[in-house]
Amino acid sequence: MGNVLAFCEFSGSAPKSSALANIAFARKAAELHGGEVIALLVGKGAAAAAADTAKYAPKVITVDDAALGEYLAETFAPIVAKLATDNNASVVSATATSVGKDLMPRVSALLDAGMASDVSGISAKNQFVRPILAGNAYSKVEINSPVIVVTPRQSEFTPAEPLGAAGAVSNAPAGSVDAKGATFERLESQKSDRPDLGDAKVVVSGGRGMKSGENFKVLEELADLLGAAMGASRAATDAGMVPADWQVGQTGKIVAPNLYFAVAISGAIQHLAGMKGSKTIVAINKDKEAPIFQVADYGLVAEWEKAIPELIAEIKKVKASR
Amino acid sequence: MKILVPIKRVPDPALKTKVKDGSIDLTGANWVVNPFDEYAVETALRLSENGESGARNAGAEIVVVTIGPEDSAQQLRSALATGADRAIRVDADDKALDARVVTAVLQKIIETEKPDLVICGKQAVDGDANQVGQRLAGALGWPQATFAASVEMPADQKSLTVGREVDAGVEYKKIALPGVLTVDLRIVSPKAVKNHVTPDAFAYGDGPRYASLKGIMAAKKKPMDVKKLADLGVTAEAQVREIGVELPPPRPAGQIVADVPTLVKKLADEAKAL
Secondary structure, three states: OEEEEEHHHHEEEOOOHHHHHHHHHHHHHHHOOOOOOOEEEEEOOOHHHHHHOOOOOOEEEEEEEHHHHOOOOOHHHHHHHHHHHHHHHHEEOOOOOOOHHHHHHHHHHHHHEEEEEEEEEEEEEEEEEEEEEOOOOOEEEEEEEEEEEEEEEEOOOOOOOOOOOOOOOOOOOOOOOOOOOOOEEEOOOOOOOOOOOOOOOOEEEEOHHOOOOOOHHHHHHHHHHHHHOEEHHHHHHHHOOOHHHHHEOOOHHHHHHOEEEOOOOOOHHHHHHOOOOEEEEEEEEOOOHHHHHHHOOEEEEEHHHHHHHHHHHHHHHHOOOO | OEEEOOOEEOOOOOOOEEEEEOOOOOOOEEEEEEEHHHHHHHHHHHHHOOOOOOOEEOEEEEEEEEEEEEHHHEEEEHHHHOOOOOEEEEEOOOOOOHOOOOOOOHHHHHHOOOOOEEEEEEOOOOOOOOOHHHHHHHHOOOOEEEEEEEEOOOOOOOEEEEEOOOOOOOEEEEOOOEOOOOEEEHHHOOOOOEOOOOOOOEEEEEEEOOOHHHHHHHHHHHOOOEEEHHHHOOOOOOOOOEEEEOOOOOOOEEEEEEEEHHHHHHHHOOOOOO
């Protein structure tokens, strides 16, 4: 018997939607381990997100300390490891976001625990399924250590729904915070009103064939019409057409929206690894031999210059008729 | 400064994945250096030289290490051919390894070598685990800067300022040395690495450098130590074991639509996606 300690990222007064995928994983793991889900909020301001997080887990622990103003693996990992031990956790998990991926292997070192990264499923107490080789195969691993560290893949776990009753909230001290010589300097990000790429229902991605960042404007118009997030292939981000954090693929984000548009993207393995799990895939490419057509549900052989404005007009018509 | 770069061989990612008897079929595999590890070697080289003149900085040394069977020496030779100085191969069967064992081995090597910096690829493209760099930093109690897209080293070589690719954009993190750096693909773009020796105006070619014929000849004479796990005193055993591999179910065949109105109609009525 053991509990599942679920590290949850939060924003303001609520857990991030990526964290709800982790809670969904944690519930499955807790059932197999005969323990309960303990949601863990770490960072300055964590207490403010406790009430909302308590809707999803029977127990919430917050570690809210002025010394934890910015996320650093060096300061967060010892806190997560200590609370795992103090709370009899046999599983410690965090969604495989850039924070989860940075943090959890460090936690596994501190706990001397086996770790399964980027898992798509849990098939037994200590057995996990995870994509390998850029999603070209699925590997089942068995982990034999008293504590197991897991980063579930956000796109593979439907966000948890609230429970009937609110969970109990408690606070834990941060202890002595030692950054080991690491300092957060700054975050450079482009503000956008669009949904996060990781949890958008619709994603519109452009590739090398868009030719310039200026040309992405028409894709952004399509995205805004559909309430979509913007994505891109590595070729487009490498060429500096669009920001690097738009990249979908093995490097970049793994997405699985209801609807994915791949426009002027040839479909390199690297890119397919990041979007193959989408429910409906639309590919628009002028080259009918492009590999993207092999994974697309609907393929249109056309130049984007002509097809996208027409697509925008047609979708507007459909929307107007409803 | 001394830089240690752990590298791993992987089956050529451009070739089709085959599964046989519940594991990846590696018969006749074409082994290559994990691409992210090649970027790690390139990062080490760029930190250690004047990019414009090609001269190596005084006191700079790059040691590459791999853990694997005898033929993995080939991947070490290719790193030596592009400019690494020395190689260590720790003899082990791939199946006996997981992130825990690899970390334990690297810790022992680090105890002896005492590098100022360890540079890893952010992940190996076969297992896609993305664990070793962070796990090693945690085990050593060193700071870590993962997913680096840029790195700047001041003239005193005592710290690094690293541009990290994170979900929300680029995070700049400073780490004191010794530390662990893991690199993402944009670290090999022309101006991603600054070391206060290479002139700021200098631009590298895009991507890791190729070995020259001279480099390949020189690599044959560079030292390569071979160590056994027992020599290093590594007793840690793997906790993670692969018990099966399957190919993903094929996606149902798609359809090519004739024009935009047909596409929109199908998205609305058939896929119910609009």
